[in-house]
Amino acid sequence: MEIAERSSGDVKVLDLHGKLTIGDGDELLKDKINSLVQQGHTKIVLNLGDVPYVDSAGLGQMVSSYRTVTRSGGTLRLLNLTARIREVLTITKLLTVFDTYESESEALASFS
Numbered sequence: 001m002e003i004a005e006r007s008s009g010d011v012k013v014l015d016l017h018g019k020l021t022i023g024d025g026d027e028l029l030k031d032k033i034n035s036l037v038q039q040g041h042t043k044i045v046l047n048l049g050d051v052p053y054v055d056s057a058g059l060g061q062m063v064s065s066y067r068t069v070t071r072s073g074g075t076l077r078l079l080n081l082t083a084r085i086r087e088v089l090t091i092t093k094l095l096t097v098f099d100t101y102e103s104e105s106e107a108l109a110s111f112s
Contacts, residue, residue: 003015003032008104010111011044011111012036012041014044015047015050016029018052019051019053019058021053021054021058023057026058029061030065037069037074041074043075044075044076045078045107052084059092063094063097066097077099077100077110077111080101086100
């Protein structure tokens with residue numbers, strides 16, 4: 001798993017590349033989210049377009065990231081869900097927890 005960070009105004013966009021699984025991305029995502037929140041960045045978009053697979057640890061880390069950001073008064077949005085990730089979020093009823101977007105411009109505009 002690799003995470004590329006970029007900014008769009010005061011929103012941080014994290015482009016995730018690779019599997020979000022135990023030992024291969026879950027800790028990396030945790031560290032990145034914690035670092036951003038500690039730096040005062042509380043508007044975050046996770047771009048999941050290049051994430052082919054998420055296991056239970058990866059899903060748990062997405063929920064934990066959401067909690068970390070919202071507890072600090074921020075907002076976490078999900079972008080470009082693959083069919084597989086959308087299915088997992090639907091089955092687990094987490095699709096109702098996360099705000100999801102198909103286009104980056106919509107996701108960025110949602111912070112206004």
